Amino acid sequence: MKIAIPADERNLNSQVCISFGRAPYYLYYNTDNDKADFIENTAANAPGGAGIQAAQSIIDNKADILLTPRCGENAAKVIHSSGVRMYKTVPGSLIENIELYKKGSLEPLTEIHPGLHGHR
Amino acid sequence: MKVAVLSGKGGTGKTFVAVNLAYANKNSVYIDCDVEEPNGHLFFKPVIMQKTDVNVQIPVCDEYLCNGCRKCVLFCEFHALAYIGSKLMVFDKICHSCGGCEIICPQKAISEKNKTIGHYEYGYSGSIMVKTGILNTGETSGIPIIKQLLKDDPYNTGKDIFIDCPPGSSCSVIESIKDADYCVLVAEPSIFGAHNLQMVHELVKLYNKPYGAVLNKCTDGKNPSADYCQEASIPILESIAFDRELGLLNSEGKIAAQESEHYSKLFISLLEKIRLGVEK
Structure with missing residues (x-):
């Protein structure tokens, strides 16, 4: 199973990025072999629609699970139509959140914010 | 001539100046490009002749x-x-x-x-043609409506046009002043007002428009906008004093130049100065 998480830096001890659409990197973590890949977010500085493009890339990279602290309405529309399940991260590192997810301690992300639309 | 009235900050008196200029000029066209919150029609109360959707x-x-x-x-x-x-x-x-x-x-x-995404409407208030653009709630850009409002049409031909711009200095303002012959920058005496005056000043310079400032709500105290005009050599066309009576007229949707001799004279003289600025 593949888990995607927005990341501040390219290492497993990095904090989860507070923004989904404008995170600098995404971590893809394969729970079958514990392999971690960091992929740069090309939409991070987009003038608009960053969340949509980010969501598209999560799906294109075949993630099954998305762990994120928050998600805007446009990105959520894309994620929801794909079957990727979203869970809410807690403050802490990427690896801590992956461990919490594996133990079933993360809650599904149900709160969708109306989007920042260019404002950061 | 086409005169655009703009200000960086909202609430400085753009609509007040544009409405009164159009009124004092007579036989003019007033175009409200502040499509997110058009309010010039509250003063003119035009009889609407035509409504057109913008797609x-x-x-x-x-x-x-x-x-x-x-x-x-x-x-x-x-x-x-x-x-x-x-x-x-x-x-x-x-x-x-x-x-x-x-x-x-x-x-x-x-x-x-x-x-x-919205519509625009045409109507008359006496001899004044009033055009208003209205953007539907939730839509992000009013520019297509502004484009329609400013298109040449038989109503405009040969008439002086007064354009009430949206606040700020972003693309909707750029669209509104694009074809203007003159830009009137309305500013109020506050640091915020002066800062945003600077932003629109940079904009009109960028577009090579002739311009002048109207300082509104002036008191005996400090006026950072007047200081900026001096610093940047912006011609001050008029200083309008803070006036409770004027506030009252505005709040009742009355046109000051129609109600008061003082404001009628003030706007006729302001029109003359603008005309000279256009001819320069």
């Missing part, structure tokens, strides 16, 4: 023709498209109606449909 083009995808190549998704600079589970998703509010996805689609699967 933009939004892509629609024929699922049978689409082969999922995603060229449109990659092309869209605004990220208004996503391709998920063999379906194209279109985000209307992010789309800028450029039509690029339709051109780039090798399958000819994309066509366009109309989407109404």
Whole structure:
């Protein structure tokens, strides 16, 4: 199973990025072999629609699970139509959140914010 | 002549100045380009003659023709498209109606449909033609409406036009002043007011427009906007004193130049100064 998480830096001890659409990197973590890949977010500085493009890339990279602290309405529309399940991260590192997810301690992300639309 | 009235900050008196200039000029056209919150009509109370919807083009995808190549998704600079589970998703509010996805689609699967984002209306208030643009709530850009409002039409021909701009100095303001012969910068005596005056000043310089400032709500105290005008050599066309009576007239939707001799004279003299500025 593949888990995607927005990341501040390219290492497993990095904090989860507070923004989904404008995170600098995404971590893809394969729970079958514990392999971690960091992929740069090309939409991070987009003038608009960053969340949509980010969501598209999560799906294109075949993630099954998305762990994120928050998600805007446009990105959520894309994620929801794909079957990727979203869970809410807690403050802490990427690896801590992956461990919490594996133990079933993360809650599904149900709160969708109306989007920042260019404002950061 | 076409006179645009603008100010960086909202609430400085753009509508007050534009409405009164149009009134004092007589036989003029007043165009309210502040489509997010048009309020010039509250003063003119025009009898509406015509209402026209403004539409933009939004892509629609024929699922049978689409082969999922995603060229449109990659092309869209605004990220208004996503391709998920063999379906194209279109985000209307992010789309800028450029039509690029339709051109780039090798399958000819994309066509366009109309989407109404607002309307504009024409009406008369005595000899004044009043045009108002109204953007529907929730829509992101009023520019297509401003474009329609400022298009040449038989009503405008040979008449002086007064354009009430949206606040700020962004693209909707740029669209509103594009064809103006003169820009009136309205500013109030505050640090915030002076800062935003500087922003519109830079804008009108960039577009090579003749301009002058109207300082509104002036008191005996400090006036950072007046200081900025001096510093940047902006001609001050008029200083209008803070006046409780004027506030009252405005709050009742009355046109000061119609109600008061003092303001009638003030705006006629302001018109003359603008005319001289246009001819220069």
